[in-house]
Amino acid sequence: MKKRPSCLASLASVAIATVLSASAASAQSVDTARIESGGQNDWLTYHGSYKGYHYSPLTQINSNNVGNLAVAWIHIPGRSTRGLQSMPLVADGTLYYTGSYSRVFALDGATGEVKWSYFPELDEALIARQTHSPYNRGLAMGEGKVYVGTMDGRLIALDMKSGKVAWDTKLIDSQKLTVGFTGAPLYAKGTVVIGAQGGEWPGRGPIFGVDAATGKKKWDFQTVAGTDDAMKSWGNDSWRTGGGGGWMPGTYDSENNTVLWGTANPAPLYDWSGPDWKTQGARPGENLYTTSVIGLDIDTGKLKYYHQELPHDTWDFDSAVGEFVMLDRDGQKLIVHPNKSGYIFVYDRNLGVKNVWRITENSNFVKSIDPKTGELIGRRDFTAGKVDEPLCPHISGGVSWNSGSYNPKTGLYYKLGQEWCMTLTITKTTPIVAPQAQLNIGADFKIAPPPGGEIYGHLDARDPVTGAKKWEVRYPEPPLASVLSTGGNLVFVPDARGILHAYDADSGAELWSHNNGTGHQGGIISYSAGGKQYVAVVAGFGGMASDDYAPTFGGVFKSMPRDDGALIVYSLRQ
Amino acid sequence: MRFQFSVEAIGPAVLALALSLPVLGHAQPAAPAQPSEQDLANFDVKELFAGTCGFCHSDGGRVAGKGPQLMGDQHDDDFLRNRIKNGKPGAMPAFGATFNDQQIDAIIIYIRDLKPR
Numbered sequence: 001m002k003k004r005p006s007c008l009a010s011l012a013s014v015a016i017a018t019v020l021s022a023s024a025a026s027a028q029s030v031d032t033a034r035i036e037s038g039g040q041n042d043w044l045t046y047h048g049s050y051k052g053y054h055y056s057p058l059t060q061i062n063s064n065n066v067g068n069l070a071v072a073w074i075h076i077p078g079r080s081t082r083g084l085q086s087m088p089l090v091a092d093g094t095l096y097y098t099g100s101y102s103r104v105f106a107l108d109g110a111t112g113e114v115k116w117s118y119f120p121e122l123d124e125a126l127i128a129r130q131t132h133s134p135y136n137r138g139l140a141m142g143e144g145k146v147y148v149g150t151m152d153g154r155l156i157a158l159d160m161k162s163g164k165v166a167w168d169t170k171l172i173d174s175q176k177l178t179v180g181f182t183g184a185p186l187y188a189k190g191t192v193v194i195g196a197q198g199g200e201w202p203g204r205g206p207i208f209g210v211d212a213a214t215g216k217k218k219w220d221f222q223t224v225a226g227t228d229d230a231m232k233s234w235g236n237d238s239w240r241t242g243g244g245g246g247w248m249p250g251t252y253d254s255e256n257n258t259v260l261w262g263t264a265n266p267a268p269l270y271d272w273s274g275p276d277w278k279t280q281g282a283r284p285g286e287n288l289y290t291t292s293v294i295g296l297d298i299d300t301g302k303l304k305y306y307h308q309e310l311p312h313d314t315w316d317f318d319s320a321v322g323e324f325v326m327l328d329r330d331g332q333k334l335i336v337h338p339n340k341s342g343y344i345f346v347y348d349r350n351l352g353v354k355n356v357w358r359i360t361e362n363s364n365f366v367k368s369i370d371p372k373t374g375e376l377i378g379r380r381d382f383t384a385g386k387v388d389e390p391l392c393p394h395i396s397g398g399v400s401w402n403s404g405s406y407n408p409k410t411g412l413y414y415k416l417g418q419e420w421c422m423t424l425t426i427t428k429t430t431p432i433v434a435p436q437a438q439l440n441i442g443a444d445f446k447i448a449p450p451p452g453g454e455i456y457g458h459l460d461a462r463d464p465v466t467g468a469k470k471w472e473v474r475y476p477e478p479p480l481a482s483v484l485s486t487g488g489n490l491v492f493v494p495d496a497r498g499i500l501h502a503y504d505a506d507s508g509a510e511l512w513s514h515n516n517g518t519g520h521q522g523g524i525i526s527y528s529a530g531g532k533q534y535v536a537v538v539a540g541f542g543g544m545a546s547d548d549y550a551p552t553f554g555g556v557f558k559s560m561p562r563d564d565g566a567l568i569v570y571s572l573r574q
Numbered sequence: 575m576r577f578q579f580s581v582e583a584i585g586p587a588v589l590a591l592a593l594s595l596p597v598l599g600h601a602q603p604a605a606p607a608q609p610s611e612q613d614l615a616n617f618d619v620k621e622l623f624a625g626t627c628g629f630c631h632s633d634g635g636r637v638a639g640k641g642p643q644l645m646g647d648q649h650d651d652d653f654l655r656n657r658i659k660n661g662k663p664g665a666m667p668a669f670g671a672t673f674n675d676q677q678i679d680a681i682i683i684y685i686r687d688l689k690p691r
Contacts, residue, residue, distance in 0.1 A: 131629065131667055427624030438672065441625055446639060547641070
């Protein structure tokens, strides 16, 4: 006679069946509401959720057992020119990510099995003329599709199940402007939003809103002189080659029907005006809306509110880099946004300045920024010729475009700061726009250590609103990857040498590390598939900031490939 | 649009800027015209480095940075010409459609003349 299954076993099998069927039932279309509720097993948008926390609430992997974390599977995308810089997404156990040349993959999140792949045909002669290329920072997801931008100025929608092209819309005349899209798009409310590269490229830096269902362009916003008022802040028609752009994804504030976005610096990067920048130099005036945070109506693309973090930015300290951390403090709804200078701005939900604090130790481009008003105090404006005192921070920023993480359990913001400076000689330049646009920098420059010290990077655990520091971990070379924190009291930092570190989120004690074999400069997420928690990180070096590492630091960077990479996924050993 | 130096001092790519700028948003890119001898003689490579090349070739090409040091470069002229025209994937853009042969020659002369500041 067969032994009957025990009561417990049959209960367990019923429970498993329920979980499985629940998963099948919830494998529905990803929509705005689902992204907003920030599902615990998924990672549905670049910044984790519209709150921008880069946080996973999962606790299966935690500070007690992280010592058992081991590689579960690996995927190699191929043709990883300039390494891997993307943030993976996960919905219902399927992981989606991009490689260079906008290669897109859908993988089984538990096993790494490839479900489908898509390699767009790109204008490679154009890509050969680009500098900030051919890497890709990731996807957006919504309405049964994933969305990816290309270096030749297109936005492509792919069916999530099959990888078939749903639509392919050309948005930028990249042939003429030379720039395209490297940043991940943002999906919200039936709209896919993506911002062009720009900055030191002489264009007008558009941000686009595209209909997710049809691929038709709904609106565009020119970050350079996008309104009549803004036009007045560009003397001598300099808006025509103003730069700008919005090359990293912002977020969606559903309460205000608003897309929040950071904009890039103006061109030329370095002006020769001296203190009379309002009337003299290459681009007299504030240069709106460059180096700003802006709020656009998601339906119309019209500007609702903005704060220009650095008026007449003459240091290349974009606002485009930073995540928008949406949090509540003492009944106030706030937004925390890092500027590339290393100054961290705290706003109310209408972008009114509430506080400003600084994560960098070495900073002299201004004396300070008024924490109540955001006014720049003691700014350094250069004239043509050699600049006497090195400028801090370096052109790679006091922070870069890799995101920090806010952990609602600890209340701490885990953010990487960078300590490096530069010598420079300012030179008057003329923008080149034909036959194709070229970079317009405005100076010869060279990396330099901070005064009296060495270059280094640091992960800070800070109060996001006051900036009060709880703990800090230092690295000899600034890590260039995003940070992840979890409900399991962990903070993950993928460093530049190739080591993935896990720290206790409360104390900063290092609990675990693993060598991924090559430097990191991309995203890291955590998700659950089949009841098991995973941590997924991309490894693969060679982006613009990392170009300086071999000549500056030597060591492992001298032999590190700049055309290779892998997605590496961890789980607890059985 | 203000220019920082005389029209004679600019090469065909930038001359095309001067001609097309008033209708910048809508003009077709001007075909690069053959530069005059005076254009070539005054093609300002130093300014080109401060605008474009110097992003990677630090300190005007004098030290290694994002790109290699150009001062004292041991490669022959053909190598430099080829690299400037065709670039290197994931490292350097291709400038063959932007500069003509004479302008590339001027860039090579600038590189060969580089000295410490």
